[in-house]
Amino acid sequence: MMLSPDVIAILVLDALFLLFGTFAFVLSLGIARHFDAHSFHERQYALEKKALLVATIIQYIFYLKLPLFLFFIFTSDTISNLITGAMCAAGVVNSVDFGLLLFAFKIINLYLFGFWLVLHTLDLKNETLPYTRAKFSLFVLFFFFLVAEIFCDFYFFNALNIDKIVSCCGTLFSATSTSSIRFIFELPHPILLSMFYGTFALHVMLFFRKDALGFLLVNLFFIPLSILALILFFGTYIYELPTHHCPFCFLQKEYHYVGYLIYITLFGGTFFGISASIMSLADQRKTYASFYRYSFYLTALFVAIVSAYPLLYFYRNGVWL
Amino acid sequence: MIHLNTVSKIFNAGAKNAFCALDAVSFEIKQGEVVLLKGASGSGKSTLLSLIAGLGKPTHGEIVVGGKHISKLPDHFAALFRRSSIGFIFQKFNLIPTLSVFENIIVPLIPSNIPEKELCSRANSLMHRFGIAEKRETLIKHLSGGEQQRVVICRALINNPRILLCDEPTANLDATLSYEFVQMMQTLKTEGKTIVIATHDSLFFDLPLIDRSIELSKGKQI
Amino acid sequence: MHIKFNTYLLAYALNALYRRGFKSFFTFLMLSFITFLMASILIIAHAIKYELSLTIDALPELTIQNLQAGRHQNISLEHLDTLLDIHGVQRAIPRVWGFYYFDNAGVNFSVMGIDTFDHQTKEHLETMVTAFDFEAFVATPSMVVGKGVQRILNENYYKDYFNFITTEGNFQKVSLAGVFDARTSLESNDMIFMPQEIVRNIFGMHPQEATDIVLRIANKDEIATIITKVKALYPSSRIITKEAMRVSYQSIFDYKSGIFLALFLVCLVTFLMIVYDRASGLSSEEKKEVGILKAVGWQINDILKEKFYEASIIAFSAFLCAIIAALFFVYTLQAPLLRDIFTGYSVLKPTFVLPFVVDIQMLSVIFFLSVPIYMAAVLIPSWKTATLDADEVMR
Numbered sequence: 031m032m033l034s035p036d037v038i039a040i041l042v043l044d045a046l047f048l049l050f051g052t053f054a055f056v057l058s059l060g061i062a063r064h065f066d067a068h069s070f071h072e073r074q075y076a077l078e079k080k081a082l083l084v085a086t087i088i089q090y091i092f093y094l095k096l097p098l099f100l101f102f103i104f105t106s107d108t109i110s111n112l113i114t115g116a117m118c119a120a121g122v123v124n125s126v127d128f129g130l131l132l133f134a135f136k137i138i139n140l141y142l143f144g145f146w147l148v149l150h151t152l153d154l155k156n157e158t159l160p161y162t163r164a165k166f167s168l169f170v171l172f173f174f175f176l177v178a179e180i181f182c183d184f185y186f187f188n189a190l191n192i193d194k195i196v197s198c199c200g201t202l203f204s205a206t207s208t209s210s211i212r213f214i215f216e217l218p219h220p221i222l223l224s225m226f227y228g229t230f231a232l233h234v235m236l237f238f239r240k241d242a243l244g245f246l247l248v249n250l251f252f253i254p255l256s257i258l259a260l261i262l263f264f265g266t267y268i269y270e271l272p273t274h275h276c277p278f279c280f281l282q283k284e285y286h287y288v289g290y291l292i293y294i295t296l297f298g299g300t301f302f303g304i305s306a307s308i309m310s311l312a313d314q315r316k317t318y319a320s321f322y323r324y325s326f327y328l329t330a331l332f333v334a335i336v337s338a339y340p341l342l343y344f345y346r347n348g349v350w351l
Numbered sequence: 352m353i354h355l356n357t358v359s360k361i362f363n364a365g366a367k368n369a370f371c372a373l374d375a376v377s378f379e380i381k382q383g384e385v386v387l388l389k390g391a392s393g394s395g396k397s398t399l400l401s402l403i404a405g406l407g408k409p410t411h412g413e414i415v416v417g418g419k420h421i422s423k424l425p426d427h428f429a430a431l432f433r434r435s436s437i438g439f440i441f442q443k444f445n446l447i448p449t450l451s452v453f454e455n456i457i458v459p460l461i462p463s464n465i466p467e468k469e470l471c472s473r474a475n476s477l478m479h480r481f482g483i484a485e486k487r488e489t490l491i492k493h494l495s496g497g498e499q500q501r502v503v504i505c506r507a508l509i510n511n512p513r514i515l516l517c518d519e520p521t522a523n524l525d526a527t528l529s530y531e532f533v534q535m536m537q538t539l540k541t542e543g544k545t546i547v548i549a550t551h552d553s554l555f556f557d558l559p560l561i562d563r564s565i566e567l568s569k570g571k572q573i
Numbered sequence: 574m575h576i577k578f579n580t581y582l583l584a585y586a587l588n589a590l591y592r593r594g595f596k597s598f599f600t601f602l603m604l605s606f607i608t609f610l611m612a613s614i615l616i617i618a619h620a621i622k623y624e625l626s627l628t629i630d631a632l633p634e635l636t637i638q639n640l641q642a643g644r645h646q647n648i649s650l651e652h653l654d655t656l657l658d659i660h661g662v663q664r665a666i667p668r669v670w671g672f673y674y675f676d677n678a679g680v681n682f683s684v685m686g687i688d689t690f691d692h693q694t695k696e697h698l699e700t701m702v703t704a705f706d707f708e709a710f711v712a713t714p715s716m717v718v719g720k721g722v723q724r725i726l727n728e729n730y731y732k733d734y735f736n737f738i739t740t741e742g743n744f745q746k747v748s749l750a751g752v753f754d755a756r757t758s759l760e761s762n763d764m765i766f767m768p769q770e771i772v773r774n775i776f777g778m779h780p781q782e783a784t785d786i787v788l789r790i791a792n793k794d795e796i797a798t799i800i801t802k803v804k805a806l807y808p809s810s811r812i813i814t815k816e817a818m819r820v821s822y823q824s825i826f827d828y829k830s831g832i833f834l835a836l837f838l839v840c841l842v843t844f845l846m847i848v849y850d851r852a853s854g855l856s857s858e859e860k861k862e863v864g865i866l867k868a869v870g871w872q873i874n875d876i877l878k879e880k881f882y883e884a885s886i887i888a889f890s891a892f893l894c895a896i897i898a899a900l901f902f903v904y905t906l907q908a909p910l911l912r913d914i915f916t917g918y919s920v921l922k923p924t925f926v927l928p929f930v931v932d933i934q935m936l937s938v939i940f941f942l943s944v945p946i947y948m949a950a951v952l953i954p955s956w957k958t959a960t961l962d963a964d965e966v967m968r
């Protein structure tokens with residue numbers, strides 16, 4: 031068990047989330063079951079108030095989770111100094127079996143809670159509260175994701191063992207590794223890059239056409255594709271090392287923490303994109319132009335940042351890696 | 352403008368201490384009318400006003416104000432409705448004693464976050480109109496009853512409402528101030544505001560200002 | 574999702590706090606104090622950890638200890654030259670040191686042998702070796718002691734010399750040649766320096782033995798191969814790398830500050846219960862105010878937002894005050910009382926100035942353990958306030 035102050039901070043907030051989350055979960059069950067905007071019953075008024083409490087709790091959790099997620103990565107990076115063999119968060123995360131799962135949960139939960147809040151805002155725009163039941167039923171589901179993440183967090187810090195020697199990212203993300211992701215290294219760069227920039231072009235086009243369904247699909251596809259492109263291609267230019275494929279190391283100080291910017295623009299852009307599409311699909315009358323715009327700007331910024339590395343490298347050295 | 356259809360309000364319904372404060376009240380108030388809501392203390396006048404403003408929900412019946420089904424509106428939207436359409440003048444003034452005159456007047460506009468320029472110009476013109484401009488920075492607790500009454504009216508008008516609801520507006524005023532109040536209502540009437548005055552003050556009976564009276568007794572309309 | 578910032582609401586929140594004067598101030602003060610305590614503990618631990626890492630950096634790459642039946646034994650010097658022949662080893666330095674128990678005073682002195690003919694293991698010891706003439710100390714047995722040692726000797730009427738009792742039961746008289754100021758954690762108050770020959774005599778060690786051997790290594794990448802070769806030479810040895818020391822020290826410190834943090838959290842929870850209680854109990858004035866706000870068109874969300882602004886003002890200002898106060902307390906006042914918690918143990922001796930280190934990570938920990946937790950404590954009371962029935966004002 032690691033009992034350093036940063037780990038304690040994360041666990042304490044986790045405990046708080048669990049407490050509030052459970053409370054919200056119980057209330058949500060009642061709301062999802064009994065809420066009826068047309069009812070005159072006293073219970074309905076009580077439920078309306080409780081719905082606001084749950085929404086407040088979810089906002090609290092979400093807005094705290096955002097900085098806490100960054101802090102989690104930062105902490106994992108620090109812990110990598112303690113663990114033999116780990117050079118960055120990748121090694122730390124991989125030092126326990128479910129490390130990547132934990133990471134996935136953390137990101138997915140941020141998306142889920144974010145969508146929930148979008149739905150909530152949408153709901154409060156209409157006097158019939160059309161999505162109230164749906165949104166609390168959804169929270170009942172999301173709660174299990176939250177619980178899973180919190181337990182993973184707990185077991186993660188519990189299982190971290192500073193005496194154990196782990197693989198560093200160099201072996202985790204390499205073509206020779208025996209890991210399950212080896213096959214992706216067989217994807218040739220030209221194909222990968224044309225897919226990456228092609229998807230981005232589609233993104234831009236659909237942004238101007240405000241095509242909700244297409245935009246949704248493009249954004250959903252863009253997340254894994256971008257991560258893949260980061261590992262296989264762009265990362266190597268950030269490190270200027272053709273063999274270094276780690277998607278975590280560029281979060282470190284040596285690379286001016288550029289990873290934070292990269293991931294914030296990627297996740298932020300796709301989040302707004304997916305939200306905008308879902309909202310326009312749900313409510314055909316409006317276009318939610320601001321969300322489309324945020325999505326476009328952030329995604330364009332993401333593409334610009336990652337593209338700048340290989341271009342600058344080529345400009346300076348006259349060759350590709 | 353205001354439409355009530357067999358509206359009942361039972362407090363603590365179902366419990367032992369259930370109390371029927373309003374019993375099947377129905378009436379209609381047209382735009383620009385000034386209506387007097389008469390009745391002894393405890394007859395349900397305040398309860399009725401708060402239902403019209405959407406502060407509470409009726410146990411039975413339907414309330415439609417300006418085409419909106421107030422009785423069906425969730426709290427979130429009832430507040431928006433009050434913000435846009437209702438001005439409230441309370442019996443006990445209900446000002447925030449530790450805020451200044453200006454601050455009290457702008458309270459209803461705070462959540463709307465409108466530009467400061469517009470906010471100030473609205474508040475200033477109202478303060479000039481009701482003669483309390485020089486008290487702008489004075490705290491409410493240092494004001495006389497008549498001055499407080501004017502602040503209340505300014506606050507009720509700052510959102511430019513179509514409907515003014517007055518609950519015992521003259522209960523804390525002496526005769527001259529009460530008369531002054533009637534004068535002010537008179538000018539507001541000429542501006543086309545719909546006004547409901549709930550009172551048991553005989554001053555209002557048979558005033559030319561009043562278009563119509565509705566009388567309540569123990570929750571029933573007579 | 575649209576969280577627009579509302580300056581009027583902020584002004585209103587500030588005003589509301591001001592109006593509740595004492596109540597707000599009390600909360601602010603309590604939160605500041607508790608955050609200050611936590612911040613001080615963390616900053617001290619952080620500073621000591623930093624000092625420790627500097628200290629550890631100065632250590633040799635490898636320390637070879639001889640083990641017998643799992644216990645630390647003296648190591649023979651027969652392979653010293655072979656060690657030096659290992660590729661990559663710059664220097665191999667035998668060290669002679671130990672603890673001398675002074676019965677009369679009931680204290681342990683750390684006795685460190687100085688090899689008068691060799692380079693010293695730690696650079697800053699060299700300044701002492703040049704300041705005092707240790708070569709002369711061999712002829713007339715002499716020592717240099719820390720301030721603490723001098724005090725204890727004085728208390729026991731040893732002014733100019735001290736009689737060590739050797740393992741054979743003889744007296745070894747050593748005169749006091751000088752006193753040094755402990756400047757870093759390594760040259761501690763309880764230390765005695767004297768030539769290695771005398772230390773061997775006192776502890777009854779064979780001239781061909783040392784307490785341990787430290788190796789200086791030029792290239793870190795060669796450490797692993799060197800370790801295997803040393804193992805072959807001294808099969809029963811334990812080889813401690815600098816890296817291992819660093820890790821174990823760091824985890825000891827994390828652990829220690831973790832325990833205090835846990836204790837501190839108990840305080841925090843108590844405090845938050847008070848906050849919860851106070852925030853839940855509303856005066857009739859406050860209830861009426863909520864009623865007025867709702868009657869004039871505020872939504873429940875607006876009131877919640879106002880409460881959120883209030884809580885943020887308190888939490889952030891308390892956080893800032895606490896950080897500033899803690900920095901002042903730790904670095905200007907050198908943390909009286911609190912630093913003993915960390916330095917009172919034998920791991921380190923308490924005589925050094927805390928180095929100034931502040932980083933984002935530490936500030937984040939303090940932030941996460943104060944601001945959001947306070948917000949959590951007022952969340953439910955705020956909701957209760959915001960959902961009060963508005964017809965309170967009508968009566």
Ligand SMILES: Nc1ncnc2c1ncn2[C@@H]1O[C@H](COP(=O)(O)OP(=O)(O)O)[C@@H](O)[C@H]1O
Pocket residue numbers: 362363370372390391392393394395396397398399967968
């Ligand atoms: N929240 C409440 N719970 C129980 N009874 C109430 C409540 N509010 C008002 N009443 C009762 O309803 C009756 C009508 O009150 P009200 O509308 O204030 O009368 P009026 O304004 O005409 O004096 C009174 O008898 C009062 O005691």
Ligand SMILES: [Mg+2]
Pocket residue numbers: 393396397398518519967
């Ligand atoms: Mg009344």
